[in-house]
Amino acid sequence: MNDSRSDRWSSLESPQAVADAVQRLRQMTSTRSEQQAMARWLDILAPQPGQSLVDVGAGIGDMSMAFARQVAPDGTVHALDLAPGLLDCAGQRAREEGVAERVRLHVGDARDLPFRDDGLDHAFCRWVLLHLPDPERAVAEMRRVVMPGGRILCVEVDWATLHVEPGDPEITQQIVKANVDRQVDGRSGRKLPALLRSAGLERLSIVPVTARDHQGDWLSFLESRLEVAIEAGVPEKALFRWWQSIQTAAGQGTFHLSFTQYGVTGMVPPLTGTRP
Numbered sequence: 001m002n003d004s005r006s007d008r009w010s011s012l013e014s015p016q017a018v019a020d021a022v023q024r025l026r027q028m029t030s031t032r033s034e035q036q037a038m039a040r041w042l043d044i045l046a047p048q049p050g051q052s053l054v055d056v057g058a059g060i061g062d063m064s065m066a067f068a069r070q071v072a073p074d075g076t077v078h079a080l081d082l083a084p085g086l087l088d089c090a091g092q093r094a095r096e097e098g099v100a101e102r103v104r105l106h107v108g109d110a111r112d113l114p115f116r117d118d119g120l121d122h123a124f125c126r127w128v129l130l131h132l133p134d135p136e137r138a139v140a141e142m143r144r145v146v147m148p149g150g151r152i153l154c155v156e157v158d159w160a161t162l163h164v165e166p167g168d169p170e171i172t173q174q175i176v177k178a179n180v181d182r183q184v185d186g187r188s189g190r191k192l193p194a195l196l197r198s199a200g201l202e203r204l205s206i207v208p209v210t211a212r213d214h215q216g217d218w219l220s221f222l223e224s225r226l227e228v229a230i231e232a233g234v235p236e237k238a239l240f241r242w243w244q245s246i247q248t249a250a251g252q253g254t255f256h257l258s259f260t261q262y263g264v265t266g267m268v269p270p271l272t273g274t275r276p
């Protein structure tokens with residue numbers, strides 16, 4: 001866990017930072033492994049036509065768009081994010097994909113959701129809690145706004161599970177460490193079950209999904225980690241050699257990258273007894 005209370009995803013203000021974030025999200029979510037993982041999350045939460053849900057920290061709205069198609073013709077997806085620039089992009093996509101009627105955009109903080117108590121059917125949150133120093137506040141907010149019996153699905157990567165071959169294992173370890181330390185909590189994936197349980201959610205279901213790439217889908221992500229490693233003090237010459245061996249292996253089809261993310265679902269306890 002890094003000592004700072006924020007990371008680069010906590011304040012995307014400059015146009016360049018927003019453009020970089022849009023590009024990074026597009027790269028990651030267009031990989032074959034991520035397309036499969038997203039289909040899995042959709043199946044697990046399975047919102048029904050007419051239902052309402054919030055996508056907390058929606059970014060450019062990859063999951064919001066998919067949920068919007070599921071809740072059609074008259075349900076609502078609230079896409080909420082701190083960064084207005086990313087939500088602009090989500091809004092444009094909603095118009096292009098014909099789901100603008102179903103998607104409402106909210107600039108806001110995951111830790112202070114602008115919704116009344118018990119008003120939504122579900123809440124969803126992917127790749128956001130690792131950027132928060134106080135993820136329990138965001139989970140408490142999701143629990144507050146979801147109705148009794150409704151479900152919350154949180155998805156986080158455990159970046160300490162990143163494996164790459166080939167390359168000097170010492171250097172690989174240093175890159176993995178630099179990437180974990182770069183996030184507010186790069187190991188948040190493994191902590192999700194405890195986080196949701198502490199929030200009082202019931203009937204937890206824990207689904208680990210391991211991405212494996214041997215075709216080079218994740219190479220540009222990996223290349224971006226070189227800069228992170230340089231900033232962490234990993235020697236540039238050794239990194240250059242490491243990167244060359246990765247590129248050679250990718251060209252020969254012998255490259256391997258894998259990491260695990262966790263999708264953890266919990267239910268807001270249903271009301272018991274008779275109500276007046």
Ligand SMILES: C[S@@+](CC[C@H](N)C(=O)[O-])C[C@H]1O[C@@H](n2cnc3c(N)ncnc32)[C@H](O)[C@@H]1O
Nearest residue numbers: 009010057058059081082083109110126127128
């Ligand atoms: C890695 S991106 C993930 C975006 C999206 N959930 C996805 O899966 O594609 C992290 C997102 O969290 C947002 N974010 C960071 N801190 C936030 C906060 N306190 N409240 C709401 N959104 C936040 C960022 O603006 C960014 O859109």
